[in-house]
Amino acid sequence: MAGEKTVETTGLLGWLDRRFPVTSTWKAHLSEYYAPKNFNFWYFFGSLALLVLVIQIVTGIFLVMHYKPDAERAFQSVEYIMREVPWGWLVRYMHSTGASMFFVVVYLHMLRGLFYGSYRKPRELVWIFGVAIFLCLMAEAFFGYLLPWGQMSYWGAQVIVNLFSAIPFIGPDLSIWIRGDYVVSDATLNRFFSFHVIAIPLVLIGLVAAHLVALHEVGSNNPDGIEIKGKKDRYGRPVDGIPFHPYYTVHDIMGVAGFLIIFAAIVFFAPEMGGYFLEYNNFIPADQFKTPPHIAPVWYFTPFYSMLRATTDDFTWVLAGAAIVAAVALFLKGKLSGIWRIAVPVVLIVIAVLLRTIDAKFWGVVAMGGAVLILFFLPWLDHSPVKSIRYRPGWHKWLYGIFIVNFLVLGYLGTQPPTEAFNLTAQIGTLIYLGFFLLMPVWSRLGTFKPVPDRVVFHAH
Amino acid sequence: MIKKLLGAFALMLTCTTAMAAEGGYPLERAPDRLNDVASLQNGAKLFVNYCLNCHSANSMRYNTLAEIGLTDDQIRKNLMFTGEKVGDLMHVAMTPADAKNWFGSAPPDLSVMARAKSVNAGPSGMDYIYTYLRTFYRDASRPSGWNNLVFPNVGMPHVLWELQGPREMTSVAMHEIHGKPGEEAGWERVTTTYDAQGYTTVNTEPVAHFHGHESVDYSFKAADPARTAAFDNDVADLSAFMGWMAEPVHLYRKKLGVWVLLFLALFLVVAWRLNAAFWKDVK
Numbered sequence: 001m002a003g004e005k006t007v008e009t010t011g012l013l014g015w016l017d018r019r020f021p022v023t024s025t026w027k028a029h030l031s032e033y034y035a036p037k038n039f040n041f042w043y044f045f046g047s048l049a050l051l052v053l054v055i056q057i058v059t060g061i062f063l064v065m066h067y068k069p070d071a072e073r074a075f076q077s078v079e080y081i082m083r084e085v086p087w088g089w090l091v092r093y094m095h096s097t098g099a100s101m102f103f104v105v106v107y108l109h110m111l112r113g114l115f116y117g118s119y120r121k122p123r124e125l126v127w128i129f130g131v132a133i134f135l136c137l138m139a140e141a142f143f144g145y146l147l148p149w150g151q152m153s154y155w156g157a158q159v160i161v162n163l164f165s166a167i168p169f170i171g172p173d174l175s176i177w178i179r180g181d182y183v184v185s186d187a188t189l190n191r192f193f194s195f196h197v198i199a200i201p202l203v204l205i206g207l208v209a210a211h212l213v214a215l216h217e218v219g220s221n222n223p224d225g226i227e228i229k230g231k232k233d234r235y236g237r238p239v240d241g242i243p244f245h246p247y248y249t250v251h252d253i254m255g256v257a258g259f260l261i262i263f264a265a266i267v268f269f270a271p272e273m274g275g276y277f278l279e280y281n282n283f284i285p286a287d288q289f290k291t292p293p294h295i296a297p298v299w300y301f302t303p304f305y306s307m308l309r310a311t312t313d314d315f316t317w318v319l320a321g322a323a324i325v326a327a328v329a330l331f332l333k334g335k336l337s338g339i340w341r342i343a344v345p346v347v348l349i350v351i352a353v354l355l356r357t358i359d360a361k362f363w364g365v366v367a368m369g370g371a372v373l374i375l376f377f378l379p380w381l382d383h384s385p386v387k388s389i390r391y392r393p394g395w396h397k398w399l400y401g402i403f404i405v406n407f408l409v410l411g412y413l414g415t416q417p418p419t420e421a422f423n424l425t426a427q428i429g430t431l432i433y434l435g436f437f438l439l440m441p442v443w444s445r446l447g448t449f450k451p452v453p454d455r456v457v458f459h460a461h
Numbered sequence: 462m463i464k465k466l467l468g469a470f471a472l473m474l475t476c477t478t479a480m481a482a483e484g485g486y487p488l489e490r491a492p493d494r495l496n497d498v499a500s501l502q503n504g505a506k507l508f509v510n511y512c513l514n515c516h517s518a519n520s521m522r523y524n525t526l527a528e529i530g531l532t533d534d535q536i537r538k539n540l541m542f543t544g545e546k547v548g549d550l551m552h553v554a555m556t557p558a559d560a561k562n563w564f565g566s567a568p569p570d571l572s573v574m575a576r577a578k579s580v581n582a583g584p585s586g587m588d589y590i591y592t593y594l595r596t597f598y599r600d601a602s603r604p605s606g607w608n609n610l611v612f613p614n615v616g617m618p619h620v621l622w623e624l625q626g627p628r629e630m631t632s633v634a635m636h637e638i639h640g641k642p643g644e645e646a647g648w649e650r651v652t653t654t655y656d657a658q659g660y661t662t663v664n665t666e667p668v669a670h671f672h673g674h675e676s677v678d679y680s681f682k683a684a685d686p687a688r689t690a691a692f693d694n695d696v697a698d699l700s701a702f703m704g705w706m707a708e709p710v711h712l713y714r715k716k717l718g719v720w721v722l723l724f725l726a727l728f729l730v731v732a733w734r735l736n737a738a739f740w741k742d743v744k
Contacts, residue, residue: 037743076520079573082520082710083521083709083710084522089708089714242743246739247739247740247743250732250735250739250740251736251739251740253732253735253736254729254732254733254735254736256732257725257729257733258729260725264718264721264725265718265722268715268717268718271714272576272579274582275579275580275581276581276582280576280577280578280579280581280586281577283574283707284577285570460741460744
């Protein structure tokens, strides 16, 4: 037998503790997990994301009991749930509202990380797991959106799967392999259903667990970006930390109450949210012979969809130019050493050439995918001497402001049919988005930073 | 600052949404009768008598009409004609293949049409139906003899024409004539009248010194205005019924929502005080 462990608990809990780490897990993650006491409004969204995940799983379980993943019956079965399954309408609206609110909450959660530098050392893995969760969430939403089998479900899936055909050489075969057919069909619906209810949720839950374990290993960041582990009392507890339970559990319950008010207001009074949460066109059954005049993804994908559409043949000239300028700048002024000083500029030049030789559609896919994947590298792109936006130069705040507005504008443009003026705006928006991240190693270290205090700023409630 | 920007963004969202339907004809607001049981019952009668011959409502059961105050007996006697059971779905006997032969395309299922025809942050599907059913005009050039302003060249004939009575439709279009290079562009007014038989008379007159842009105005002249007004009232009922049918739980949903929100507001107060009680020790 392994070493005897000392167990202080008695009775049933003692019996359990000798066989399973009940008390120690409770302490490590809740009652003796010390979180900074200065969390603000922005810190509600992590626990809210977990809440929405639970809502989605529970409502999803009940939807699967009545939904038919069959091209002939899927659309009808959703209406059956809405009309004939007792409380089916409520479960379905909770699930559809939950999908959109998941993105609302996660976008705000990510924005918080951006504001307070929560991705910086030692929390790189927390952030990376988080971005992986975001990717999974996008996949989950995409697969799930096909299931109601309406016109937008069908043509949205058709458009997105067709993107894969833009990949040189393997593209066309790849897109057939994904669909399981030459067009989106019953085969596609069945596999998307499988991914939506089993494959992706499994990965998602695993990643959420990893996200939390990594977080609790290094401890939470806070709005001041100060490590509270630096100052401890004689018991070894951080002086600016408080036990997560009960302080943040009661605090988060308050956040949950506020969130549920918004959530219920949407579910009961505006479940379509003006056609943005449930698209009106999706109330028409999928018809493979009738392409809708305007295909728009659901709002949470539209910023990225805008970047995809913005990458036209003309725009690849701009991107190629930017790559060459970057290559020259890195060669002359960059701080790269050894082989990298030559290799990176050469790679950039090759990319510039490829930008003009491979079809623009492919680069649109790269821009869209890159816009998400670039987030993985954020911990190494940010070179600012302080973590939190609070101690950054004033103009950094303006940059963040521009980034946010730009993201919203891209999102808006993605819902609209393309026009020349909109397309130009989306192209500028794409450059701003990519520039914000790619130039971060340069701009994030510029300016006059404010002194960071020793202790967190906290005013008693 | 952020608030201002968000405000501007919200404004942008609502303003630029296209307000018009496919045909470009502006949709009129349907009278709000979703709460009016008598209207919904009249709408149900019209729907079953006129629409349900070609269009199905496959998600709808006859006895769901109990929710708008009809008994099984009333439904059976007044609204069912082909020997279905009261718990049956509102299917239609016509096969899709026949439908395609007769109308060019199969008439769509109408269960959720009132939701499908809504415009993002714009007019509702009921507005669409209300306007669509009231903008049919005789057009001898169409196979069915009918055309529509909201849905140009629609395959569906004007099923409710007897209720509406004969009408004459006149469109007045301002049209720019592009002259030879160097000449100033001229304008003409094209007045097209579709008479009650669907035959057209076109009258073109040049307009001097016109400063504006291309536009078309439509107007109808009813031979029997009283009958047409009664028809408008019926179509408003029918649109309301289709709005109700698209989501029969709609009214209950909102009623329940009020209680849920009241409960959550109470819960928020409790959670807020609980939080304050715990946090008063944290200095």
